[in-house]
Amino acid sequence: MILELLDVHGYYGKSHIVQGVSLHIKKGEVVTLLGRNGAGKTTTLNTIMGVVAPRRGTIRFDGKEIAGLPPHAIAEKGLSLVPEHRGIFRLLTVEENLTMAARRDSPWSLEEVYRIFPRLRERRRNGGSQLSGGEQQMLAIGRALMTNPKVLMLDEPVEGLAPVIVDEIVTQIGKIKESGIPIILVEQNLAVCTQLADRHYIIEQGRVVYTGSNAEFLADDGVKDRYLGINIAA
Numbered sequence: 001m002i003l004e005l006l007d008v009h010g011y012y013g014k015s016h017i018v019q020g021v022s023l024h025i026k027k028g029e030v031v032t033l034l035g036r037n038g039a040g041k042t043t044t045l046n047t048i049m050g051v052v053a054p055r056r057g058t059i060r061f062d063g064k065e066i067a068g069l070p071p072h073a074i075a076e077k078g079l080s081l082v083p084e085h086r087g088i089f090r091l092l093t094v095e096e097n098l099t100m101a102a103r104r105d106s107p108w109s110l111e112e113v114y115r116i117f118p119r120l121r122e123r124r125r126n127g128g129s130q131l132s133g134g135e136q137q138m139l140a141i142g143r144a145l146m147t148n149p150k151v152l153m154l155d156e157p158v159e160g161l162a163p164v165i166v167d168e169i170v171t172q173i174g175k176i177k178e179s180g181i182p183i184i185l186v187e188q189n190l191a192v193c194t195q196l197a198d199r200h201y202i203i204e205q206g207r208v209v210y211t212g213s214n215a216e217f218l219a220d221d222g223v224k225d226r227y228l229g230i231n232i233a234a
């Protein structure tokens with residue numbers, strides 16, 4: 001098990017948002033965090049990264065406790081979060097965005113990243129501000145790869161993108177999965193989730209209310225209806 005959360009609680013000030021989340025991810029797996037808006041998925045990712053300090057519970061990464069460490073120390077250990085609002089440097093070129101994230105010990109070279117994201121190679125001299133939304137997302141993920149992540153967390157990577165770009169990014173995330181990097185995916189697009197994931201967690205009001213394999217989830221229309229408000233018959 002590469003990452004494990006046991007009864008983790010996270011707060012924004014006095015607001016108790018993450019209310020005892022337990023979950024885990026193994027090497028090579030893709031797991032999703034599903035749930036309605038405001039359920040606490042992003043806050044769970046921020047709690048793993050130490051951006052929201054966990055007040056109770058255990059977060060073990062590679063067998064060692066990381067709860068309570070500052071975000072930079074957690075990032076240095078190899079946890080990488082690509083946030084919803086991408087955070088690329090708009091005044092730098094694509095290639096500069098990538099190279100400035102590179103770590104000396106990383107097996108991920110520019111070539112490797114360009115192999116997964118051919119569009120970034122084509123756009124390598126373009127500034128961040130000249131990229132489409134999809135290209136910005138690719139750059140944000142590519143930049144995370146340059147840091148040699150041992151666990152990659154993606155927060156709504158295809159939100160607001162055209163279907164053809166969504167397909168492209170799903171293929172690219174699939175290639176990252178094949179490379180062996182475990183991925184925690186927060187995503188509202190269920191088709192994307194079920195194409196990529198081995199397992200799913202559904203979060204409601206800061207708690208895990210369902211967990212199952214992708215096959216179990218796909219076979220259970222009731223679960224989608226109950227927790228996600230998707231009427232399968234419609």
Ligand SMILES: Nc1ncnc2c1ncn2[C@@H]1O[C@H](COP(=O)(O)OP(=O)(O)OP(=O)(O)O)[C@@H](O)[C@H]1O
Binds near residue numbers: 037040
């Ligand atoms: N910086 C913040 N300060 C205070 N409350 C916050 C903050 N960020 C989020 N919240 C609250 O925490 C709750 C959970 O938000 P979170 O973003 O984790 O939900 P989510 O499941 O990721 O949903 P979404 O898809 O809307 O991002 C919400 O009620 C939200 O209003």
